[in-house]
Amino acid sequence: MSDNALRFHFDVDGENFTSAGQASVKIKKSLRELGVDAETIRRVSIAMYEGEINMVIHANGGDADVIVDERGIEIILSDHGPGIANIDQAMQEGFSTAPDNVRSLGFGAGMGLPNMKRYTDDMTIESVVGEGTTIRMRVNF
Amino acid sequence: MTVTELAAALSLTPVALPDGERVINGAYMGDLLSWVMGRARADNAWITIMTNMNVIAVASLSDVACVLLAEDVMPDQAVIDTANARDINLLRSPLSSYDLAVALSDALRKASL
Numbered sequence: 001m002s003d004n005a006l007r008f009h010f011d012v013d014g015e016n017f018t019s020a021g022q023a024s025v026k027i028k029k030s031l032r033e034l035g036v037d038a039e040t041i042r043r044v045s046i047a048m049y050e051g052e053i054n055m056v057i058h059a060n061g062g063d064a065d066v067i068v069d070e071r072g073i074e075i076i077l078s079d080h081g082p083g084i085a086n087i088d089q090a091m092q093e094g095f096s097t098a099p100d101n102v103r104s105l106g107f108g109a110g111m112g113l114p115n116m117k118r119y120t121d122d123m124t125i126e127s128v129v130g131e132g133t134t135i136r137m138r139v140n141f
Numbered sequence: 142m143t144v145t146e147l148a149a150a151l152s153l154t155p156v157a158l159p160d161g162e163r164v165i166n167g168a169y170m171g172d173l174l175s176w177v178m179g180r181a182r183a184d185n186a187w188i189t190i191m192t193n194m195n196v197i198a199v200a201s202l203s204d205v206a207c208v209l210l211a212e213d214v215m216p217d218q219a220v221i222d223t224a225n226a227r228d229i230n231l232l233r234s235p236l237s238s239y240d241l242a243v244a245l246s247d248a249l250r251k252a253s254l
Contacts, residue, residue: 111175
């Protein structure tokens with residue numbers, strides 16, 4: 001990571017489903033101002049939004065950090081939620097542990113983590129049950 | 142074909158039309174928001190019956206050209222205000238999602254002739 005990387009930090013509010021996505025929208029705006037191409041912005045902001053939604057649904061919020069350097073964009077999402085017991089299972093399209101009230105909003109389809117992987121070049125999940133989850137994603141220019 | 146042209150062709154009622162000159166390149170239909178984010182392409186028209194605030198976020202982040210609300214569903218004023226603030230086009234129709242998709246397909250085909 002070079003010294004002149006740009007860093008952004010957001011607190012993701014776990015209480016408010018309606019406002020989920022504020023960090024993603026701000027990042028979208030910042031990347032546009034930096035002159036990043038539209039498809040890269042789309043990939044980063046969707047991956048980040050899915051992460052935000054996950055933190056609201058499962059972890060009562062968390063932290064989102066975005067680092068932009070000359071090679072690409074790194075997104076780090078960390079929470080102190082329940083953790084993911086079986087990451088391979090969580091990565092399968094259609095697998096979800098989201099409650100019913102979330103489904104009525106159009107989420108909980110089991111596509112969040114798969115979308116995050118789909119739209120990023122690299123993604124790692126570190127999770128400890130009972131302690132929390134940290135997801136790192138990278139989108140290269 | 143622009144969103145404004147589509148609205149005229151399909152007799153859509155504009156709910157929010159801050160960027161009517163956006164050009165539509167195709168369509169995606171669905172109500173599961175993550176599915177839409179995974180599959181819809183930039184500049185698509187998105188047909189849905191969902192009207193909550195998250196629809197605006199998904200439309201914005203997916204960079205769709207417009208959201209077409211089927212079955213005459215109507216969002217809250219707060220959702221409409223946010224759509225206008227975020228440059229998201231919202232239009233509604235009494236048609237079902239399927240009938241709206243068929244009509245949209247005809248309109249896009251005619252426009253490309």
